[in-house]
Amino acid sequence: MNTKKILSLILAGAMCLALLAGCGGGNTSTPSQPSSTPAASTPSTTPSDSGKQYDGVTLTMWSMWSSGEPQANVIEEAAAAFQEQTGAVVNIEFKGRDVNKVLTASLEAKENIDIIEDDYQRIANTYPNILDLTDMAKAVNYDSFSYACLNNQVIEWVGHLNSIVEQPQIGGFFYDKAAFAAAGVTTVPATWAEFLDACQKIKDSGVAPIAQDSAYCDFAFYHQLTRHLGEDKIAELDINGGWSGTKAEQAAQDIIDLIGKGYFVDGAPDEFPASENKIGFGQAAMIVCGNYVTAEVDTQTGTQVDWGFFNYPAVDGGADNASVYGGANSLAITSYSENAQAAFDFIIFLTTGEFDQKMATEAKQIPADIRNKAYPSLEGSVEALLATEKPMTWCAGFHANTDLKDAIKSLCVELFEGKYATGADFCKALDALY
Secondary structure, three states, X not given: OOHHHHHHHHHHOXXXXXXXXXXXXXXXXXXXXXXXXXXXXXXXXXOOOOOOOOOOOEEEEEEOOOOOOHHHHHHHHXXXXXXXXXXXXXXXXXXXXXXXXXXXXXXXXXXXXXXXXXXXXXXHHOOOOEOOOHHHHHHOOXXXXXXXXXXXXXXXXXXXXXXXXXXXXXXXXXXEHHHHHHOOOOOOOOEHHHHHHHHHHHHHOOOEEEOOEHHHHHHHHHHHHHHHHOHHHHHHHHHHOOOOOOOHHXXXXXXXXXXXXXXXXXXXXXXXXXXXXXXXXXXXXXXXXXXXXXXXXXXXXXXXXXXXXXXXXXXXXXXXXXXXXXXXXXXXXXXXXXXXXXXXXXXXXXXXXXXXXXXXXXXXXXXXXXXXXXXXXXXXXXXXXXOOOOOEOOOHHHHOOHHHHHHHHHHHHHHHOOOOOOHHHHHHXXXXXX
């Protein structure tokens, strides 16, 4: 609250002094709840000389994007609009994707940061001095326009909500609808048998069924493992070993059989992004990846694939045949921020209504506000996330044993390179790491 306003309130007498005590400055005001239809969220207003709630407030945000990226452009535009409406200045420092390498130390040192932006798993499980947002989220009825599966996962990890989703993610098979239609595949496969049938039809049409970059080999194989074992069992094996003699052998054999049938595009697993680009060039039909692959391929190849999405197929006798990968880049507030409510109001302003829709459209992504529309190529993604009770994590079972994380990823690349004759051989190689 600025000096001029305080002076005005003092001169106004006892009634205004009571108002000052009730308001408590910029940290405790409650933002208005978003309307039932998408619209730019308008933070609550407290009268001041200028009529703006957060005059004199400056927020510092460390962003995971780089200046000039679509996400960065939308954030800057939202910050300017927020300042116009509320008076708060949002200084954005675009740190790029490596922000995680400096955040822990910076947060421990309580550097001048109000808002951070990063992967929601790291926010929940890695960083110190992150604010509990439970009460502020309830005040805006956050549950009514966000994804329960993502919120609940954070609460399971931390015990409370400590981040707000900015960029939801979904994973599974993304495919070229035109390639499927040309091959006579009229419905997306739900079972492994149906998937194999679709692969053969696509191959017979002259297109390779599956693209695979080495960067995502562990992610692709993790889907197959999760279907057979479930994530809890994967984490147990990751810590203790004992892969041999489990259903991990069949999961690996499934991949080996795909290779043997010629279902991967030539060169797979290529170095990123060579293999995924082959979808844009009409050489491959589908890939296991996160939803951002659609924008990557379209941008890198200068094409516009007619994308579709389906959940990873179920396997016979599987332990988890339904879950879909879900994740998020999210926003959080430091526990030592002197303007936490203003920071929260800006986060909600950015992730709902007008600016969330702009983010979804310009960054070609899933909206954070479920009342908005996903980018057209991600049709069905919102529904899939809303239908998921507990999403798969990004290879979290493989990360339970941090000492072996890189070694296991390397073995997954070797699996897709065809270096193992049987699934049993692959599991023996896994166990040899322990």
